[in-house]
Amino acid sequence: MLDMKMIRENPENIRKMLKDRAVQFDLDLLLELDKKRREMILSTDNLRKKKNEMSIKISEAKKTGSEAVPLIQEMQLVSQELAKLEEVQHETESEYSKLALTIPNVLHKSVPCGDDSANKEIRKWGTIPQFNFEVKDHIDISENLNLLELERAAKTAGARFYYLMGDLVKLNQSLIQFGLDFLSEKGYTMSQPPYMINRKAMEGAVILDDFEDVIYKIEDQDLYLIGTSEHAMVSMFADEILDGNSLPARYAAISPCFRKEAGAHGKDQKGIFRVHQFEKIEQFVFSKPEDSWNEHENMIAITEEFFQKLEIPHKVVLLSSGDMGKISAKTYDLEVWMAGQNAYREVVSCSNCLDYQSRRLKIRFRDKTNEDTKYIHTLNSTLVATERTMVAILENLQTKDGHVNIPNVLQKYMGKKII
Template identity: 35%
Template sequence: MIDLDLLRDDPDRVRASMEAKRIGDPSAVDRALDADRRRREAVTELNGLQQRQGELGREIGPLMKAGKRDEAAPLLDESNRVKAQVKELEESVRELDSTLRDAMLAIPNPIHESVPVGGEDANQLDAEWGVKPSFDFEPLPHWELAEKHGLVDFERGAKVTGAGFPFYVGKGARLQRALVTLFLDLATEAGYTEVQAPILVNEDSGIGTGQLPDKEGQMYHVAGDDLYLVPTAEVPLTNYLRDEILAPDALPIRFCGYTPCFRREAGSYGKDVRGLNRLHQFDKVELVRFVRPEESYDHLEELREDAERAVQALGLPYRRLTLASGDLGVTQAKTYDLEVWSAGQGRWLEVSSVSNFEAYQARRANVRYRPAEGEKPQFVHTLNGSGLALPRIVSALLENGQQADGTVVLPERLAAVAGFDRIG
């Protein structure tokens, strides 16, 4: 949720950012400003009536005590009228609070000044790392390699659940387990506290991180219990501190956690959904930080480096992009994407998004800290990044590591965890 003071002071900046992101209805700004104005007017009137109510009580009490009922009668009548008006205004303020909150939830986070403006074609290439593999044979896509070596069973997954819910079998399953262990080890070595989080969350948690009400169509909902399967560990890890005020020396806080992730991916089609490219259930290690506002962009660079370190540990060629405004979601102020090279598909595959949300999530989840003992609480800044998402990492490992004899060689760091260095 954006800062209400920013909305009041510079609504044009908020509208311009919405236009740059190509997200949301600009009329939400006007609805929020109107609700805010009417609410403040109602609160001012309510305060005046409550003050008068107190004055009347102080006048009526002595008169009634002295038995001067006739003299107190008109004051009692006024007190009853004021009491009814107070009750009516209190209800009006509650309704305006709800109207204002709904309008504020519909306004996306303004972009950071360093974000390039435009659509996907305006994404900024910042760096490339590693060398793309070359082959003296036609490299296979990962879905053919997975079938050849019995690593992933898409057909039985579709039979048991549906498309996008594969089985991992034998070395395919061991590879998943090894990657999760490696990524968690890398994170804890970098100072993150490992957290095993629930994979079901309530509506307040979805609102806290911004998945709700914006992305409810992409989330799996357990209707009987009104719970949601997590689309990412970002949701439970960020909401771990919801409605809390942190001590001055508590920040920064770094959490890492592994969860399966569940996404409906409605509307996805074509080559982007072939094989492991886009699944409804997949595994991911998430990195989350809670930091002081003045330090958050330094932490964004550190978090980016942590995610890149995981890709580098696997020796995969990758590139880093700064996403343009039109490629950002509702909640992000700035995002880096990391994409690995897919030799069998001949294209780049996104494996991590690293984002600064500034105070947007913290306002929604009400996560605050005291800058110093006795000072007024302020909202923290939250950041997160994939460290990493497994499906496309597995795609790149299989496609880039394939050999002329049909086997697949694993990178040394991963082989040490998996217990095998070659598939096939």
């Protein structure tokens, strides 16, 4: 949600943002509804004031024995008019709120304009591995080493599910433990959020209409399975005023993630790259507005360091206006090299959402008790999505004899050097 005052004062800037994002949105209707709701607020306030004044007059008339019936009849008419106006006002507010919740965030000036072809490579790290044998993908490697059960998972749960087996289970847990240790050393607070949240919380985190094909809804309950721990983390301080002196508040959130992957049929359908459930450690930061861009750069730098320690070649890409999510003002993707696919693939998304989510959830802060409150900035970044990262490890560190070398930094967690 954007500051409506900013929209009223800078409508042409908002129109340009919508054009740059290639998003269809009825800005004129939003401005019209905003004007109407403000007029109705004034009208209902005036009627309430008039009703209160008449109530006082009626009370005084009764005390003095004066004729009160005409006043009572007039107040009844005012009450009826007020009730009708309040009903229309409620409908207007509902229509306004629904529309206001779907407008995308503003864009940072550094975001390139265009579709995914306009994405900008920022930097690259590592050397692409060279092999003197035929390179296998993670599916073939896993089948040869009995690390995955895909067909039995499909029988049990359907497509895009899996059983991790043997050392792949240990590798998964090793990535999680290393990730938590890594962020703990960076001063992050550990968190394991709820895996289900209610509609109000989910609407605060995402544009729900856009996510209906992505997230799972629990039938007959006001609960959704989280698609990422960001959804639960941002909602944690809903309707609260935080102490500005405690900011930035940095969290390392670990959770499973559940996604329908609707519309992704035929793409990465086999294996564990694109699946309905996976584990992820998320960086989530609540920041003062003046610090949020530094926090954004710090978060992507931390993620880069993590993958460098895993010895996985990667590059950082700045997403274009037409390729990024609507709630983000700026997003970096980190793409890692996957030898079995002979390509870089996205494994990390790092976004600054400014005050877009905090306005939806009413999360504010102040430095001193007598100061006005301000909306907080929220930022999120994957540290590691373990299934996708394991794909990169299996494919990049495979050996000629069909085994897989374990990254040095994970060997102490695995208790071995090779799978």
